[in-house]
Amino acid sequence: MTLLEGLNQAQRDAVVYNDGPLLIFAGAGSGKTRVLTYKIAYLVENKLFKAHNILAVTFTNKSAKELKNRVEDFVGPHGKYINVGTFHSICARILREDIKVLGYTSNFTIYDTKDQVSTIKQILKNEHINPEKVTPKAILNKISKLKSDNVMPEGFVARKFVPVEELVEKIYPIYQRTLKKCNALDFDDLLILPVKIFKGHPEILTKYQERYKYILVDEYQDTNKTQFMLISMLSRKYNNICVVGDDDQSIYSWRGADVQNILDFEQTFKNSKIFKLEQNYRSTKKIISAASAVVENNNIRADKKIFSENEDGENIEYLDGMNEYDEATKIGFAIEREIRSKKLNFKDIAILYRTNAQSRVLETILNRQKIPNAIVGGVRFYERKEVKDIVAYYKFFANIKDDESVRRIINTPPRGIGKRTIEIIEEFAHKNNLNLFESLNDINILDLTPRAKTALGKFYKFIADYQKLLDSVSLEEWARMMIDGLGYFNYLKSNDTEEAKQRSANINELLNAISDYCSVSEEPTLQGYLEEVALVSDIDGWQDQKNAISLMTLHSAKGLEFPLVFITGLNQGLLPLGNAFDNENQLNEERRLFYVGITRAEKKLYITGARSRNFRGQDSISAPSMFLQEIPEELIFNLPQLRRKTVTSSDYSQQSNYSPQSSFTPKASNFGGYTKNSYDSKPQPIQQQNSFKRREPVASAPTSSSGIPEIGMRVNHKIFGTGIITGKIGFGHNPKLTIRFNSHGVKTIFGKYVTIL
DNA sequence: ATCTGCCTCATTTTT
């Protein structure tokens, strides 16, 4: 049968097996997407299932689209009837159809993280709670964690004397009620509410079980408990479920993903079968050996091993930067060398990093070296202030109960509705359990200034007018007319800066996006557009046709491949991040992240680090990443060496440990373990004045010698922090100063010891 | 009501 040609034995077995639940362990680069595609095609071609009865859950919208296209290539146009999407988008679809049984309406709004934080803050205000130690963000994280474990407010009991939990116990129910009052759902609700519906309404569950008779789940290692419940409920009737994943690539436990889902698959789904795809077709032997050696340092793993029959390939190469600018510069040079010698295109190259913040330096240096580059993600388009403003209007028009959007738009652009006025409305609404916009009907009974009332009346009328207009013109036209009606462009132009121009351009780009949506969608609605906006991922917008180097986080890189890959920031505290080395689970996840990075590379891998990094405005010594030691010595050039034996906490963190040593043992397992202590202390601030020119010609870093201190100036002292000069004796650069420090009182200090701010 | 500047504080990854 032609369909099975071009598959190896293991892949073929996995495609053909259809007698109950199956788990496919698909190692990195083992042809996973291929198997998924063939499997769906096989089911449809052999008339085992109708296309519209197949549900495939992918991790990103981008991979959903790809999968759909590939299936269509195989089985023809009716392939487009398979249901493909991310967990979140599929759940949104289910909820639009059936959420009314929970008392929401189908035009619900999806709240993003900022909306959530702002909701929490408002609740704290309303409840007169002023947490000292706990941030709204921390409360939110805990709530989100509970939701991904399918714990509803009534099911949570705080541990005594755990401040966050005690607060969450109080706030979680209110938060949930508040969202419902606003007819709003957060990301976790999208997953948890369908489960709630299925539990309470068997007839609805049956409907979906009949609709989705065969279920496939990609990236199964990154599912959380709620997602697990969802698919196990849906598949319970027909028991046709196929999950694909790789526990070694589980990198989302911080948002509730539970590797146990994949490790326990056999126990959970009775009579299931497991297949393993272990041959890697993507990378050279050396890259695969290095990746395996690294990940084998993790203790809890499913039993499997990937191998490559490709060429040996080149050694991995380490680039050693003095600081992050030097690191980036060396990457730039390496790129030029590689492109010259191997006839690569820019788009064959990716630079990966742990945190988005690292992209700035890389971008700066690459631009300076005239190497075309494109950052994936980062400050997202839809998170820019001006875009959020306009989208908030759109969201509000789609759902006037959306109080968060009202808070954002009510005085943007400024229309004379001030803080006090909003407070009064807020209190009134809270007392009477009304939505904010709803309470504007009662402005006359509120104790407001006439000016405020007029302003509110105008706002109300604006909304009513454009609400009406929405029914009579196309979405595309309306979107622009609404912005014009607001005078938003004029508001931006009121300060004629480069920034304002950029913001205007962003609004135009937003309008373009809406036009695109309208032309692609069969039945364009404001709601439909907003849903798309809410659920886009960073990688979805990635243009692989553009000939530029891709810069992205290790997380975003999952599922992609490039001939040449740079993994940057191989330093303790960055990769592994923070204090992850304190905690075995976290450390394992950081290691998997590194593993994911390594296995993106087809032909050649560079890993890079820096001896010093700027962290929050301070230059700090940066120790080499412990992961470097886990790559076998014979596979890597220019490995920075740690001094072995009796490394104490202090000499580890305060000195550079790159002194070459020949008696180096490559395996971390031989290392006697990286004890907590050897990596313990945070990087210490150091003085870095002469070594490497950090910034471009502009000016050398301002030090005390660059200006003469005067009374009234703000200064910084290494120990006492910031303060203001209140007295001065002497002249020139080094007078005797009296300084009032913010937190250390008044001191007398010589000028050379402080920096003018 | 609005704007400006100063102060404080900080985990990161994303749907």
Next chain:
DNA sequence: TGAGGCAGAT
């Protein structure tokens, strides 16, 4: 470093 919050000026 840079975002967000707040006090004080306009």
